[in-house]
Amino acid sequence: MTEDRINRVIEKYEEEINNNKLTGVKCQSCGHVMVPPRPVCRQCRSPDVEIVPIDGRGKLLTWTIIHVGPPSYENQVPYTVGIVELENGERLTGIVDIPATELTYDLPVVADFDAEREGAARLRWKKAVSGQ
Amino acid sequence: MRDVAIIGTGMTKFGSLGRVTSRELVTSAALEAMEDAGVASSDIDAVYIGQLSGDIFEHQMHAAPGIPDYLGLPNVPSTRVEAACASGGLSVMHAIMAVAGGFYDTVLAAGAEKMTNLPTTHVTEALSMCADDVFEVSLGVTFPGAFAMMARAHEKEYGTTAEMRAAVAVKNHDHALLNPKAQFHKKITIEKVVNSLMIADPLTLYDCSPITDGAAAVIVVPWEDRKKYDGIAVKVRSFAQASDTMSLHDRKDLTGFTTTKIAAQKAFERAGLEPKDIDILEVHDCFTIAEIMALEDMGFYKKGEGGRAALDGETRRDGSLPVNVSGGLKAKGHPIGATGVAQIAEITNQLRGTAGRRQVPDVEIGMTQNLGGSGSTIVCHILERGD
Incomplete structure (x- = not known):
């Protein structure tokens, strides 16, 4: 925890993702790992959590191809957004860089990072190749 | 009290x-x-x-x-x-x-x-601010997108088809024909819904409220x-509210809302009632899949049965369980802050026998379900005809 006693988990997550690293938090009380990070453990309610690196491999649970987007994504339509379950069971949303014809349930994916964006908006998912 | x-x-x-x-x-x-x-x-x-x-x-x-x-x-x-x-x-x-x-x-x-x-794009952006700004909206998630991801999960788990979802839209447009204050007075067909402009695959324009x-x-x-x-x-028999995570991905079940289950169950408990006691419903059909999930999560249908019920006409005004006789959000319209009040107004009028041409005969107990975000807030009310 920082000296001002504000638990800035989102700032830490964004600092790391700006360096192309996916992180979560680990509860120092019960060991539960959470992605995205949150300031209080969902399992034991302890506020004693620390940022830890997270393996970016997972599988695609569900997705949508968005044809009408908000102004910040208007020039990118259609684009695909999906929810991915990581190997530790935690889940994240992100842009999916996989052609629509190849999208299937439980498709193995791996985290990727958009160099054009800052912070949490950098997260993308690409198809995992074997060995990755 | x-x-x-x-x-x-x-x-x-x-x-x-x-x-x-x-x-x-x-x-x-x-x-x-x-x-x-x-x-x-x-x-x-x-x-x-x-x-x-x-x-x-x-x-x-x-x-x-x-x-x-x-x-x-x-x-x-x-x-x-x-x-x-x-x-x-x-x-x-x-x-x-x-x-x-x-x-x-x-x-x-x-x-x-x-x-x-x-x-429209600015309205879409304003509404998307009701989702998690850091972990969803910054990544391009819209509300049609969030419900589309649930529609796909529901389709995978229970085989709920585009035609089943479309049946909800067709029904609610039919209902709105009898509501002079509804936004739309336009009959539509399943084919029209399925073939209309794609908004967030698999949801089309006619799967969405306006x-x-x-x-x-x-x-x-x-x-x-x-x-x-x-x-x-x-008489207000009961009400109940529940909250859930801001982000959809932070919930285990992507085929329904735990919040709806909790709020409905608490409302039933406080009123001493069960789903079979409810004669008429107004539920939050911001998207067609949302009505299907609401009826399942509230306990009116088993999971996976909500789409079939719509297709079979059970939830029509003259069906066994009339749902969204006002036209719902889908066809009556969805002015955000007014929606939950309008649901309660509709049930009040139906129970009093003051619902005009769309009056459903002999309804004594009615229920509403109003949803915020991707189900992060749910509030249910149960009302009963007075003396």
């Missing part, structure tokens, strides 16, 4: 209403509700107003005092309630709690939104005082 009655309802026309402010819209709905209740404006001792975003849509925050101001009651306490698309349902819930607790005796609970001032201006209002009084007024009373 006191039992509570609803004795008056009012609603503006829903649709694209041109150059008008939401406080003017609430004023119209409120005057109609007060006349229906037989309540003088001088009787009103508190106001609750459900509104998502006067700031973005109208460049007007602090909506609450504007309502008593325009009603000529500038010193009556007024509170804005914001809970995304559940703002209206929570506005009524807070009015009920204030009357039940004995703090106020005659309360105006209203809701309004003036959405058509902005182009952008709407409008207001609704109800008058809430103690049950023991109901005979003091000319309005026909319905």
Whole structure:
């Protein structure tokens, strides 16, 4: 925890993702790992959590191809957004860089990072190749 | 705690209403509700107003005092309630709690939104602010997108098809034909829904509720005082609210809402009732899949049966369980803050026998389900015909 006693988990997550690293938090009380990070453990309610690196491999649970987007994504339509379950069971949303014809349930994916964006908006998912 | 009655309802026309402010819209709905209740404006001792975003849509925050101001009651306490698309349902819930607790005796609970001032992409952006800004919206998630991901998960788990979802839209458009205040009076077909413009695959334009201006209002009084007024009373049997994570991905079940399950179950428990006791429902069909999931999560159908029920016509006005006889959000329209209030107004009118051409015969107990965000807020109410 920082000296001002504000638990800035989102700032830490964004600092790391700006360096192309996916992180979560680990509860120092019960060991539960959470992605995205949150300031209080969902399992034991302890506020004693620390940022830890997270393996970016997972599988695609569900997705949508968005044809009408908000102004910040208007020039990118259609684009695909999906929810991915990581190997530790935690889940994240992100842009999916996989052609629509190849999208299937439980498709193995791996985290990727958009160099054009800052912070949490950098997260993308690409198809995992074997060995990755 | 006191039992509570609803004795008056009012609603503006829903649709694209041109150059008008939401406080003017609430004023119209409120005057109609007060006349229906037989309540003088001088009787009103508190106001609750459900509104998502006067700031973005109208460049007007602090909506609450504007309502008593325009009603000529500038010193009556007024509170804005914001809970995304559940703002209206929570506005009524807070009015009920204030009357039940004995703090106020005659309360105006209203809701309004003036959405058509902005182009569609900007409305989409404003609504998306009800999702998690850091972990969803910054990644391009829209509300049609969030419900589309649930529709796909529901399709995978239970085989719910595009035709089943479309049947919800067709039904609610049929229902709206009998509601003069509905935004749409247009019959549609399953083929039209399935083949319309794709918004967020697999949801098409006709799977989505529209952008709407409008207001609704109800008058809430103690049950023991109901005979003091000319309005026909319905009794509030129960209400219940639940919250869940801001982000959809933080929930294990992507085929429904735990919040709906909890709020419905608590509302049933508090009323001493079960799903089989409910004669008529207004549920939050912001998207067709949302109505299917609501009926399943509330316990009216087993998971995976909601789509079939729509396709088989069970939830039509003349079916075994009439759902969204008003036309629902889908065809009556969805002026965000007004929606939950309009649901309660519709059930009130149906139970009192004052629903006009769309009156469903012999309904005694009705229920509403109002949803905010991707189900992060749910509020349910159960109402019963009065004496």
